[in-house]
Amino acid sequence: DDWSIQEIARLAGTTSRTLRHYDDIGLLPPSxxxxxxxxxxxxxxxxxxxxILLLRELGLGLPQIADVLGSASDSDAAASEASALETHLALLRDEQTRLARQ
Structure with a gap:
C-alpha cells in the first residue's frame, strides 16, 4: 500500500509543499x-x-536531521539521533545561560 502526497500531508499535519521540499533536498524521497x-x-x-517531524519538533535543523537519518543501520541511527539531540540540548542550555545573564 502507498498513499498520495495529499493524504500523507493531511495525516501528518503538514503540507504537500513541505513534503515536496523534503524530496527536493533528499530528506524524504517518495516511494x-x-x-x-x-x-x-x-x-x-x-x-x-x-x-523527521519529531526531530523538527525537538528543534533540529534539516541538515542535522539529514545527518541523523543518513546513518546506515538502526543502531547507528539511534546513536546518531541521540548524539544530535545531546548537541541540541547543549546549545539550548548555552542559550538559556546567555539569556539568564542578560
Missing part, C-alpha cells in the same frame, strides 16, 4: 512517482517522515 508525476509514499517512508 514511487506515478506516470502523472504524483508522489506516493509507503510505510517505511511514513516512518521516516514521523522521525
Amino acid at each position: 514511487r512517482v506515478a506516470h502523472n508525476g504524483y508522489r506516493h509514499y509507503d510505510g517505511p517512508a511514513l516512518v521516516r517522515l514521523q522521525r
Whole structure:
C-alpha cells in the first residue's frame, strides 16, 4: 500500500509543499512517482517522515536531521539521533545561560 502526497500531508499535519521540499533536498524521497508525476509514499517512508517531524519538533535543523537519518543501520541511527539531540540540548542550555545573564 502507498498513499498520495495529499493524504500523507493531511495525516501528518503538514503540507504537500513541505513534503515536496523534503524530496527536493533528499530528506524524504517518495516511494514511487506515478506516470502523472504524483508522489506516493509507503510505510517505511511514513516512518521516516514521523522521525523527521519529531526531530523538527525537538528543534533540529534539516541538515542535522539529514545527518541523523543518513546513518546506515538502526543502531547507528539511534546513536546518531541521540548524539544530535545531546548537541541540541547543549546549545539550548548555552542559550538559556546567555539569556539568564542578560
